[in-house]
Amino acid sequence: xxxxxxxxxxxxxxxxxxxxxxxxxxxxxxxxxxxxxxxxxxxxxxxxxxxxxxxxxxxxxxxxxxxxxxxxxxxxxxxxxxxxxxxxxxxxxxxxxxx
Numbered sequence: 456x457x458x459x460x461x462x463x464x465x466x467x468x469x470x471x472x473x474x475x476x477x478x479x480x481x482x483x484x485x486x487x488x489x490x491x492x493x494x495x496x497x498x499x500x501x502x503x504x505x506x507x508x509x510x511x512x513x514x515x516x517x518x519x520x521x522x523x524x525x526x527x528x529x530x531x532x533x534x535x536x537x538x539x540x541x542x543x544x545x546x547x548x549x550x551x552x553x554x
Contacts, residue, residue, distance in 0.1 A: 457482060459515035461508050461530060463490045473500055484511035487527075510535055520545040532537030 463485040485491040491504040505511035
């Protein structure tokens with residue numbers, strides 16, 4: 456199966472490395488395109504940097520959203536109907552309230 460990971464910061468990169476170590480094929484996307492390219496190169500075989508979020512979803516059977524809560528809805532809205540055939544997991548937490 457191919458997994459798309461949208462968000463290649465601290466959390467997304469850890470998840471990507473773990474999945475790749477288990478043999479998973481990955482399509483990586485990030486607002487910071489260089490981050491996705493660098494991570495794909497570090498992982499090597501089986502990981503590619505997609506040309507944006509919509510491209511990352513092409514052929515993916517699962518999607519992991521490793522995003523800040525504040526951008527999550529916008530990313531989902533922009534991807535549109537491409538979510539229909541995927542299993543999606545979101546690792547994000549709501550913003551903390553100031554005390």
